[in-house]
Structure formats: structure tokens, C-alpha cells
Amino acid sequence: MTVTEEAVRWAARADRASKIYGSGDTEVHALREVSVGFEAGRFTAIMGPSGSGKSTLMHCMAGLDRLTSGSAFIGGTDLGTLNDKQLTKMRREQVGFIFQSFNLVPTLNVRENVTLPSDLGDGKIDMGWVDEVIQTVGLGDRISHRPNELSGGQQQRVAVARALATRPEIVFGDEPTGNLDSKTSAEILEFMRRAVKDLGQTIVMVTHDPVTASYSDRVLFLADGQIVKQMDDPTPDSVLDTIKSLGD
Amino acid sequence: MLKLVVRGIRANLGRLVLTLISVVLGVAFVSGSFVLADSLRSIFDQISEDAFAGVDAQVRAVEPELNSSGENLVRFDESIIDEISALPEVDYAEGGIFAFEQTYSLLDDGEVNRPLGPPVFTSSWGGPSPVSSFTVVEGVAPIGQQVALDSAQANAGGFAVGDQVTMSLPTGEPEQFELSAIIDFGDGGTGGAYFNLFDLDTTQRILDSGDVVDSVVVNGGGTDTDVLLAAIEPLLPADVEVVSGETVIGESQEDFGSVIGIFGNILLSFAFVVLFVSIFIIYNTFAILVGQRTKQLGLLRSIGASGGQIRFMVLIEALIIGIFASIVGLFGGIGVAWLLKLLFSAGGNSFPDGPLEIRLRTVIVVVAVGLFVTLISAIIPAFRASRVSPLEAVRDGGRKERSVSFRLVAGAVVLIPGLVLLALGMFGDVDGTAARLAAIGIGAALTFIGVSMMSALFAGRAAGMIGGPVEATRGINGRLARDNASRNPQRTAATATALMIGLALITGVAVLASSLLATFDDLLEDALTADLFVYEANQGLDFSSGVVEQLDALPSTDSVAGFARVEMLVDGDVEAVTGFDTATGTSVINAGILDGTAELSQNGIAVFDETADERGWGLGTTVPVEFEDGFVTDLTVEAIYDDRSIVENSFIVDRRLSRQHVQIDAVGFVGITIADGVDAEVARAEVETITDNFAQLTVQDNTEFQEGVEGQIGQIQIVINGLLVLCLVVAFFGIINTMALSVLERTREIGLLRAVGMTRNQLKSTIRWEAVIVSIFGALLGILMGLLLGWAAVVAIPDSFISKVGIPWLSLVIYLIVGGIIGVIAAYFPAQRASKLNVLDAISHS
Ligand SMILES: Nc1ncnc2c1ncn2[C@@H]1O[C@H](COP(=O)(O)OP(=O)(O)OP(=O)(O)O)[C@@H](O)[C@H]1O
């Protein structure tokens, strides 16, 4: 690493984060004292075998779930110190989240879905930015369509647009392209990369696909609740190699 | 198969319990109506048996063809008592005389001591004896200037045995009586009525009846009843009969029974209305449950279940719910009976105590009704379920909506006959008010169903419109609420239906009430020109006609006219005729004289124009009449009139004639005009110097009279609304149910909203406003339907009773607000539940 500690701004960070589900015999350690930081303005991919704790890490860092011990920060705020209402406000203003599917409210049209987080708050939003985001994801002509009038790929684009619309501190995506064909995935990933490169957004996404991971600046590998490897400037081949090496 | 059903019920237990409540409420109301009526019947049967326990025979007048004194029995000479007593077959005989609302005990401040509602009886009493209906609590039988009062009355007045009690008498001059005894009728179950007992001579003096009695009760001391009756029979004058004690008890039980029967039937009809409402709720729940299980049902179909099996499954589910609800409702009926007792006691009619009983008939009817209601509600959803195709197991959210044209046609098929029946009831050539109202009732039920079916066509748009202001003021929460309320029009329509019916009935009643008042206003304006009225306000009973003369003698009164109801044979038919002081009456009322003179001669009769037309009579026609005393004469038609709103009857004769030929010379109503130049207050004070002596009389001017009527109508409305409120309760549970099911259905969406930043409070607000929009939709429909029904009823009811439509604007606004509030409260639990959902669990909910 060439960057010194002081120069880095963390958009989000976890400090000895642990998450235990259940208790006694059924206890599952989904995260084991994970310490990780997501640099502002970078695109990070998280990989790892099924059950390794990827989703858990995302949920806890996005303020959708709480850690059992340790702390998670968005910007400078310790999520553990927030009550439900403050956490909700944090999600609304500082975090964007893209789920694998079912990201949209069926009764709202494209534009309304995109502005939903801001509408839930004070409604103050840069409409120019919103339009730009919608144009960029290629849905300019679908602005008043309802989700059920859109394809799966289009729906995911709306979700991406929504996640970016409030200019959040960080955007999390849990397999955001997991349900899409490779061409559609590529379009969306390309857009996400541009959002990071050109617009300075911070994005973290979970994926199982080495090609998808190769769009990111850095890949974290998770296994059994711990970060086992990091890798900068990934290519599909290097990612595949790393996965193979970890599997051994 | 059954295993699947049980699993299904278990999985949906929460939702089914809410459905159950709707059925249970209706069923419990039915059960409660039976339980209350049966219990009252048993209690009153017992009271009748106790009251006449020692009576082996009763001598009384044969019910005459004509009896102008209404509730009073025909009286006969008292000499018969001695003759009967002298018979060897007779052990004890007592003659008595009895009257309604004639004497009252007065409180220290001179106010009348009387129950609100139930009557006050005046009766002679010979003291404890085998034939006495009264039991002594304390003291001895009254003699001379003594009185015995029932314990409730003595308590209310603070009287103790030995006290001097001032009694208001029909003579107009109150007197002091010593309280010799406190008594109770039978075992005290008098339904709140008061009893004033004097010895026979005193009673005759007070009632100014002469030496007559209206019954002689006889104890045979063991003599065979037939022998006893045969011995008494030859002593009796014409028109007097003797009957056995058993007959007396039977008649008394029948009298009570018919009143209780009417009462029970009224309750039952309300119960059926509630059941009708709950059908929509149950239907809606099953429809939603089937809709939500479409995938599962599709899966069952794809692994080989037949449509019939699926249908059977849903119906069995309904059957199990129906059985359960019926049993719970059956016993819930005891609670309802108890609540109903409370409701009516609040209205002043106290019920005697006694055990509440569930008869076998109640069990059978209640279970049958509960099952029927549940199964009928489940039939359509069951058929819909059986048509789910195996493909729908894989299709996502493959809900098939009925086509618009299908709904339009189906709705119209029900709605049109409904409207036709309504119209028939209103304008058709249907005989009798009962038939008209029946047509309106069935028409209304069909109209409700039709409107409910068709309302799905516009529920979405309507909810969107109602939601407009909500969105405008509540931002995104309002927006989502509005969208959710309009996204499933069928469900919104079905949910709103229950509220619609409840509020339609309440609105209909309100329209009737305000129309009645409007009619009354008109009537006071046009027909009643008197300045003051005197009448007995509590029971509307007759009072001594001497009041008329006394009032007439006052310097401050100008015209004083009394009205008496007289039964006569007019041209061979028994008719109610108004005996009226026509000489002074023209300034007191306006009967709308079309022809002739309002001032009748003693040989004249006035005839209502329609009646005159029917019979082909005109001025100068000679009409043969017979009075109740047997007097026969010919009267000449001297006037034709067209307004019977005050006169009430189709014939008028002059009271100078009628009073000579009735058993009791009484009037029911006196109208007074104040002499020129006399101050209204002064005149009134003078009138009250007379009426104060008759404790039962009320003096009122136009405004007070109107307010009194308003109060009475208001009270009836409260009782009716008290019963109809149960419809709203059912509707309320229906809204909870639908909201809970909708929230469940939208779990993922809720999770998503929470994930992108919706707070718990925002979520609750969204759900609350959704419920409010649905309720307001139901309330608006209900109010519109209520206006229609109220108007229909006003048209169907004869003009002599209600002739004008009045719209209770303020009430309508209140009902709308009530509708909204019902929505807010109903949304509470679903909203609470939704807000407690874990975001991640919700999002991963399938
Ligand atoms: N709500 C829960 N209750 C109990 N255990 C859970 C819960 N959520 C996750 N787990 C467990 O925690 C561990 C990590 O789960 P997580 O969903 O984070 O894995 P993942 O890496 O996202 O896997 P995948 O690639 O399959 O999505 C797993 O063993 C899982 O079974």
C-alpha cells in the first residue's frame, strides 16, 4: 500500500465487528472480529463462499442490522450509538442499498422510486442530479413507468439510481447483478464504475462472479466470518486464481 | 386432505380469529335476542302466575265493541260483590277498580314522584288475601284517608310507613294520605311501574267512578272451578262474564308474551342486519386468504389435487370456523342479552331480574345461522380457489381480476331488482305500510350487495380521489397510503362495504328522524295555531275533562278547546272519532276545512275529504251513528276537511255531544289561545295554577312542544343506533382484518421502505391513512345509500305521519368523521405490527 493512514478518508469502517446468530448449540459466528475500512471514492467488491458472512457484513455496516460486538462507522458516526430513528435517518441520507431483487415500491413510478429516500425525509434533493442519474442509467424515457412495466435489468438500474440519488456517503449492493444476464450486468457495472470514477461515489458490492468483481478497484475475500485476503486492481483471471488458491 | 385444512387453519390462525369475531358478533346478537326474549317470557309467565295464584275465578265486563277510554276496563255495579260473597261455593271475593296515570305521590317540593317511562297505576286493594296480587313489605292495608305505595316509589320519595304523603288526584285537588303500607306487586317485578293503592270506597271517590268495579276476583276455597263458575254465572248481569283463574293467567301471559315477542323480533331483525354485514367481512377474508394462497393452491393442483378437492378444502375450513363461531356466539349471547338489558335500562325500562336461559331452539337456530352465514360467504372464494390453475404455482403474483364487464353485469343483475323493489316500496301500488317497508328492506339488501359488487369498479379511483388531500398534506406517507388504498379496488370495496351498510342504516334512521321533525315543524306552523297546549306527556293518556272548563274560566285565556278520542259506530263501522270543541276550536287548530263550517252543531259531523270521497258523502249527507252507551242517532255532514295531522281521525263530532255518551268523560289534549293584550308569561302562569293540581299534566308552548318531540325522537334514535353500532363494530373488525392481511402481503415492501429510510412512525402513519381512506370511502358510500334509503322510507310512509324529507347535515358530517376515526383505530394493531417488523426479516419474507 502506498497511501499513508492520514491521507485516507473512510466512507465506512468496521472495527473488530462480530455478529453471532442464535445461542448455545445453534450459535453461528457470522462475523469474527472483522476490521475493515472502505475508502471514499473507491469501488470495493466482497467475495467469499456461501455462508462466509458477506451479506451480514453489508447489513451491519449499512445500519440494517446490529453487531453483536465491535463497532461499525458511516463517515464518523458509530452506528452502535444510534437509536432506531437515527439509524433510519442515516440509511435515508447517508447510505444507499441495492438488493438482489425486489428493490422498488410497486405503486411508485421510476422517478418516485428514485426520490423515495429524500421524500421520506425533508424532500430536499438536487433534481438536476436526480435527472442526470436517471439519464445516465438510461431510463430517461421510462420516468413515469411503474416497476411492473420494467424488465429485471431496468428495475436494477432504477435501484442503482435510487441508491445514488441522495449522494450518500456509501452505497452497498448485495449481489446487485446476481439475477441478470451478463450483458445487462455489464451495463450496470459500467455505470457503477463511472459513478465512482467520475462522480466520486463510494460503492461496496457483494458478488460471486469474478468478472463482476473485476469492475471494482479492490476485492476483499471473506471466509468463515473473517477477511482472508485483499486484492487491488482485480482482473477476472486474478480473482479466479485467488479464489482457487483460497479453496486449497 | 383434512390434514391440509388443519394446517391451513393453524397457519392463518391470527387472521381467522379476526374473521371469527365478525361471525361471533352476529351470531351472539341472534343468540342474545332469543335468550333475552325467552328469559323475559319465563319471568313474566312466573309473575302472572304469582299475581293470580289465589284467583280461582274472575268476574269482569265482556270486552265491548266500543270503548273510548282505551286502557281502562269497562266497569259495572259493585252490588255483585255481596251476591258472590254470599254463595256457599265462594270462600272469598273482592271487587276492585283500577286506572292508569291518575294519582301520584308528590315530593316535598311539590314535584311529581314518578318513574320515567313506565306507568303509574291506581288501584283499590282490600289488603292481604288469597286473591291479592300484592305482597306487604311493611304495614297494613289502607283504610279511608290512607294509601299503600310500592317500595320503589316509597324509596324514591323517601316515604316511611306512618308518614303523611300528599297525593295528586284527578279531581285536581291534592290530598294528604297516611302511608299505611309499603307493598310490592307479586315479588316486586313490575318493570319499573309505580302502584298507588287505596281502599275501594276511596278509590271510587278519587276516580269519581260511582259505586262500580271493573273486576271481582274470587277464591273458591277448594271448590271445583267448574262448579264455582257455574254458581257465579246466574248472578251476572248482561255484558258481565266470569272466567277461571287459569284463563286470567293465560291471558296475562299472552299479553306480556306478545309485547316480548315484538321486542324479541325487533332485536332479531337488528341481529340479522349485523349478520348480513358480517357476510361481507367473512367473504373478504376468505377471498384474500385464497388470493394469498394462490401459489400454494397451484402447487397442490400441479401435484394432482382436483379443483373439487380444493373447493372442498376451503369449504371445510369455513365449516370449522362456522362451527366454532356458532358455539362461541351461542354463549356470547348471554353477554349480549345482559348488555341489551343494560341498554334498555338506560332508557328507563328496568327489566325484572331472572336467570338467562338458552333453549334448544336457540341452540339450533344459532348454529344453523352461524354455519349458513360462514358457508355462504366462503362459496365464491371456494369456487375461485378451485379454478386456480397448476400454472399459477410458478407464475409470480398471477392474480386474475374479474373483467369490468363481468362485474358490471353481475352487479347490475343484483342492483336492478334491488332498486326496482325500492321503487315499488316507494311509489308502487303496494297495499299497506308493512308491505311497502318489506319491499324497501329486501330492496335495500339487494341494493347493498349490488353496490358492493359494482363499487369495486370505482373503488380504486374513488380511493385515489379521497386520498388526494391526504397526499397533499401528508407527503410521501399520504402518497403511499393513497396508492395502497387504491391498488386493490376489489379489496377496498369489500372492506368498505361493511362500513357502508352500517352507516347507511344509521344515516337512513337519521334522515327519517329529521324528516319526522321537519314534518312536525310544518305541522306546528300550519295546523296548530294554539299558543299553549296541555297534555299528559309521559304516556299520552287521557285526563279529566274538567280541566277544559277550568281553563276556559280563566280571564287570560281566549279560546280553549279539548280533544277526546271516541269510539263510535259510524254507518255501521267501528271508527275512532275526534270529539272536539268545535265552537272554540277554529282558533286552536286549522283542520283545512274545504267545505262547510268548522263550527259543528250537536247533530253535525265533519268528514276527512278522502273518506268522504270513498263513501260518496257530501255536505248534508245523513250518517247513522251509535255511541258506546248504545245511543243511536243520525248526524248530518256539516264540514269536509283535509288536514288530519292534529285531529288524527277521519271524523269529528262536537264534544258537547260525545261527552254525554262515553263511560269516562276525559280529554287527551287541550289547546289554548291567549286573550288579546295578555302577556304570554302572565297567561301561562295562570294556566299553571290549574294544571299544577293535575300532577301529570304538562303545559307547553310551540317551542317546548317541538323540543319535547325532538327529545323523544332523539331517544328512539339513540336506542336504534345503539343496536346498529354493532354493524360498525363488525365493520371495524373487518378493516382490522383487511389491513392486517394487506400488511402481511406487503411485508417485503415494508422491509424495503424501512431499508431506504422510512421510520416506524412514518410507516404507521402510512397504514393509518390507508385505513382512513378506505373507511372514508365506505362512509361516503354509506351516507349516500343512507340518504337514498331514508328518502325511500319517507316516501313509503304515509304523509299523515311523515310528509317532508329532512336532511341531517350535521349528523352526516359527524358520521363521516366517525368513519375516519374507525379507520384510525382499526389501523392501530396492523400498524403496530408492521412497525415492529425486523427490516431484514421483512425483506427476505417470501
Ligand atoms: N438471521 C439469521 N439467523 C441465523 N443465522 C443466520 C442468519 N443470517 C445469516 N445467518 C448465518 O450466518 C452465516 C453468514 O450468513 P450470510 O448471509 O452473511 O452469508 P453470505 O456470505 O451472504 O452467503 P451467500 O453467499 O450464500 O449469500 C451463515 O452461516 C448463515 O447461515
Ligand SMILES: [Mg+2]
Ligand atoms: Mg448473501
